[in-house]
Amino acid sequence: MDLQLRGLNALVTGGTKGIGRAIAETLAAEGANIALCARNADGVDSAVAAMSSRGGKVFGRAVDVGDGPALKAWVAEAGAALGGIDIVVANVSALAIANDEAGWQRGFEIDMMGTVRLVDAAMPWLEKSPHAAIVTIASVSGREIDFAAGPYGAFKAAIVHYTQGLAFHLAGKHIRANSVSPGNTYFEGGVWQQIEHGNPKLYADALALNPTGRMGTPQEMANAAVFLASPAASFITGTNLVVDGALTRGVQF
Numbered sequence: 001m002d003l004q005l006r007g008l009n010a011l012v013t014g015g016t017k018g019i020g021r022a023i024a025e026t027l028a029a030e031g032a033n034i035a036l037c038a039r040n041a042d043g044v045d046s047a048v049a050a051m052s053s054r055g056g057k058v059f060g061r062a063v064d065v066g067d068g069p070a071l072k073a074w075v076a077e078a079g080a081a082l083g084g085i086d087i088v089v090a091n092v093s094a095l096a097i098a099n100d101e102a103g104w105q106r107g108f109e110i111d112m113m114g115t116v117r118l119v120d121a122a123m124p125w126l127e128k129s130p131h132a133a134i135v136t137i138a139s140v141s142g143r144e145i146d147f148a149a150g151p152y153g154a155f156k157a158a159i160v161h162y163t164q165g166l167a168f169h170l171a172g173k174h175i176r177a178n179s180v181s182p183g184n185t186y187f188e189g190g191v192w193q194q195i196e197h198g199n200p201k202l203y204a205d206a207l208a209l210n211p212t213g214r215m216g217t218p219q220e221m222a223n224a225a226v227f228l229a230s231p232a233a234s235f236i237t238g239t240n241l242v243v244d245g246a247l248t249r250g251v252q253f
Contacts, residue, residue, distance in 0.1 A: 003226065003230035008231075010229065011036075011087065014091040015060070016043035018187050020038075029054060034058045035059040035082055036048070037065070037074055059081040066113075071121065075125075089137070090136045092111075092114055096111070115136055134170075135229045136162070138160045140247060160181070163178065179241070181243065185216045221243055
């Protein structure tokens with residue numbers, strides 16, 4: 001299937017590792033121009049160098065999405081560098097598990113407001129695009145009560161609600177908005193690798209919950225996100241696509 005992404009301009013936050021990196025690389029492989037950000041400058045430089053070999057434009061900056069003015073400035077700079085913005089992927093999470101005030105504040109600033117500010121900053125560009133799409137990365141923890149109940153799960157649920165609201169309100173402007181809710185996703189340097197070594201019982205318990213007998217990969221999550229971002233999904237908006245290998249039991253109507 002031709003996803004019709006060639007020549008489109010995509011922004012990806014947290015695009016240097018894990019799911020965000022896989023999304024950015026998959027978009028680049030499909031011919032899109034990419035702007036990515038992350039907090040670590042060396043990681044950004046490495047990702048930009050790797051993706052530049054695809055032949056399209058690649059722009060990167062070190063940005064903390066919890067810093068509203070810095071995020072807004074990056075979006076403006078990225079839009080100018082690429083010559084427009086067609087796709088926005090809000091991927092960054094604080095991974096705030098601790099149920100204390102600091103965890104709630106960090107989750108709000110990074111997960112929730114990082115998403116809202118990204119979309120708001122990109123909106124003038126998206127309104128000019130004939131293929132405008134917003135994809136937010138939520139989580140199955142937003143659907144079910146699990147060990148991440150608290151800031152992480154609550155804000156992931158809020159992101160799904162926010163995204164579906166965007167879909168309704170922006171439909172008349174032909175701007176689509178969808179979310180992807182990944183299940184447990186394993187990759188080198190990721191949270192589940194850390195849990196595997198630091199809390200092997202929790203890791204074993206989590207693995208046993210999935211009837212597939214494994215966790216997902218960043219590429220499997222990226223495939224879903226990139227499809228929803230693409231013109232091939234032109235009549236899909238307001239959807240929360242769960243990609244979890246049948247981990248969650250709730251029926252989603």
